[in-house]
Amino acid sequence: MIAVFLTVAAGGATGSLLRFAVSNWVSAHWPQHFYLATLGVNLLGCLLIGYLYGQFLIRPDIPLEVRAGVIVGFLGGLTTFSSFSLDSLRLLESGQLPLAFGYAALSLLGGLLATWAGLSLARF
Structure with a gap:
């Protein structure tokens, strides 16, 4: 069981560092569109989790540690609902209501669609 804890910890650290790097890059290049970093990693994470879940269903021999x-x-560290919530709140507080609601809707619907697409890819 210790191997599972270690792989989850290593994956979480890696995913968190990648999310941090993406966030810094987006903030440096498009500061007015800070929320795109969270949206991008969340959609990518949803696509990957759907695909990998499908692969793991097909290949139950893949070790639990992996x-x-x-x-x-990794995906738990990469994606985060708390960042999404904070970004949405910042948009609301700055009076950008249409953008805030569009961002929230796209995150939710896009995330569901990306997860479905990933699972469909795995089944293909």
Whole structure:
């Protein structure tokens, strides 16, 4: 069980560092569109989790350490609902109501669609 904890921790650290790097890059290049970093990693994470979940269903022989390290660790560290919530709140507080609601809707619907697309790719 210690191997599972270690792979989840390593995956989480890697995913968190990647999210941090993407956020810094977007903020440096498009500061007025800070929310695109969270949207991008969340949509990518949804696509990947759908695809990997499908692959893991097809290949139950893949070790638990790998499955947990990637899904719970890496993707859990990469995507985060708390960042999405903060970005939405910042847009609302700055009076950008249409953008805030559009961002929230696109994040939710886009995330569901990306997860479905990833699972469909895995089944293909």
